[in-house]
Amino acid sequence: MNSNDRSIVGLVTVAHAMVHTYELSIPVLIPIWLAEFSVIDLGVTQFPVNAATLGALVTVGFALFGLGAIPSGVLVDRLDARLLITVCLLGMGGSFLVLAVSPTPVVIGLAMALWGVAASVYHPTGLSLISRGVEQRGSAFAYHGMAGNVGIAVGPLVTILLLIAFDWRVVVALLAIPAAAAALFAFRADIDERAAVTATDGGDDGDGRADGVSSLGEFLSQSKVLFAGAFAIVFVVTLCSGLYYRGVLTFLPELLRDVPSLAPIQIGSETYEPGDYVYVGLLMVGVLGQFVAGKLTDRGRPEYGILAGFGALAVIGVLFLPVAGLGLAGLLGIAALLGFFLFFVQPFYQASVAEYTPPGARGLSYGFTYLGVFGIGALGASIAGAILTYFSAGTLFVVLAGLATVAAGLGAYLVTRVPSTATAT
Template sequence: MNGNDRSIVGLVMAAHAMVHTYELSIPVLIPIWLSEFDVINLGVTQLTVTEASLGALVTVGYALFGLGALPSGVLVDKLDARVLITGCLVGMGLSFLVLAVAPSPVGIGLALVVWGISASVYHPSGLSLISRGVTQRGSAFAYHGMAGNFGIAVGPLVTILLLVVLDWRVVVGLLAIPAAVAAFYAIRVDIDERAAVAETDGGGGDSRAGSGVSSLGEFLSSSKTLFASAFVLVFLVTFCSGLYYRGVLTFLPELLRDVPSLSPVTFGGREFAPGDYIYVGLLMVGILGQYTAGKLTDRYRPEWGILAGFGALAVVALLFLPAAAVGLPALLVVSALLGFFLFSVQPFYQASVAEFTPAGKRGLSYGYTYLGVFGVGAIGAVLAGTLLTYFSADQLFLVLAGLGAVAATLGGVLVFWVPSRAGS
């Protein structure tokens, strides 16, 4: 990588880690809020604080995290990505400062709304910046994904450890500091956002050329152009990826607690659930998956990765519960495979977006991508909960296997019937 590549990668890695650190630290705080607050005062009515009411409050912020990706994608085709990423970091840091002093559940909900809106800006901005500014795109996607996985795994762990010795409001306030440091770096770093955009890459030498999204009519026209191309297949892949991701991760810690070989253990007067640490370990293995897949996209067409990666996820879903029944060694192996492939598919579909869209519509493309991953993908949690409530874990993993098979099939279509520009 050249100097510009490294500067961009450093920026997006810091921002990506922050986004997922905050995303996954919120669930750690929910049990504390359940014990600290009694009612949610909405003015005209009051609701008792329960898992359902507090969960609904938190869901608003998470929903905005996904839904805001599309308008953010439109903005990044008009504004510098660095400006938007800086705003994202500042907004997330401020939201956690507000959260630290929130006097009530309503205040908590408002702080999380600010977080969701701020965080939604990141993925279209960061991925567009990589696709238009970095020459070694695949490696950049790999490092970017690894940083996200670092935040996913280490963020909640650090939050848990801090809560052992500090009040939750102090912990939340401390979590705002890394975002402030990253925002300062974003302001200071010198980068060329369009260094990797060739004149033939749909932009005529300017990544903003041809974006044409300055009104509702032009937005609809640009969207129609995108979905009339092979991008629609990548978009469907993101649906499957998001549903699988939320569907398997949301209830996996609970499922692991039911595994006989993972019974709780007591140490130093405290009870520990081994399944929680397998869950964290699984997320850490995802770093290796992100890195490996990103490197492969520099050498091979990313559509092959979609085909192979989601095919592997289909197989892993079918093997997970039988492996858990066999014993701990088999469970550790299949958990590692799940973590590896669950996150390795991300660089493949991220790079595929860049293959099948013009540079001038890259932000809009990634906006749709993360609308699919985090917006539609949020339904995966509802799907998983419904299947576990009214059916069983066997049916859940069977559905997950089906999602993997559908995404792999779409990857096969991209490989054999829709050659990319890089391949052609």
């Protein structure tokens, strides 16, 4: 990588780690909220606090995380990515300060909504920055994904450790502090955001900036062009990925607490939940999945990775509970496979978006991508909560396996019926 590549990768890795640090600390807090609150009071009506209602509440924030990706994707085609990332980091830190003083589940939902709006800025911005500014795109996607996984794992781990010593409100207030430092780093970064476009793609307006979307008509016309091609298939893949991702991770800490081989351990006056640490370990394994997949995207068509990765997730969905029931060794093994392949698929669909879209619409295309992953995908939390409340964990994993099967089938279609733009003439 050249110096500009390294500078951009440094910026996006820090920001990506921060986004997922906040995102995946939330599931660790859900068991605490289930125990602390009994009623969601909306004024005109009340609801009991259970997996279904709390899942619906946090879905608001997770949905905005994805829904905001569309306007963010439009903005990044016209504004400096560095500025947008700085705003994103400051907004996430502020939302966690609101969460720290939340007296009721309704205010918790408001804080999560604020977090979702701020966090929604990142993925279209960061991924567009990589695709237009970094020449070694596949490796950059790998490092970017690995940094996200570090945040995904470190966020819950730090949250768990802090909860040993502090009340959850103090913990989330402390978690807001790193956002300020990361925002300062982003604001001071010195990068050429369009270096790879100028070098390889062309199509800028003479000052290194793509035309982007400047009106509703342009938004509709560019969107129509995107969805008229193979990008529409990649979009459905990302939607399935988001539903699987959110559906399995939101309540996994709670599910692991019910596994007999992970019974609570009492040490002195403190009670430790081994399931929480298994959850963190699963997320850490995802770092390896991201790294392997990112390197593979530089060596071949990403569509093969979509087929293989989601095929594996389908099998894991069917086998997770039966294998976990065999004992601790089986649980650790299947959890490691889930962590690996859950994040293995991400660099492949990210790279596929770049393959099937023009550089001038790259921000918009990643906006739609993360509308699917985190916006529509946020429904995975509500779906999982409802299934766990009214059916069973076994039913949830069968549904997840079905989603992965659909995505694998679409990957097979891309491999056999749609030529990659990397190899098409």
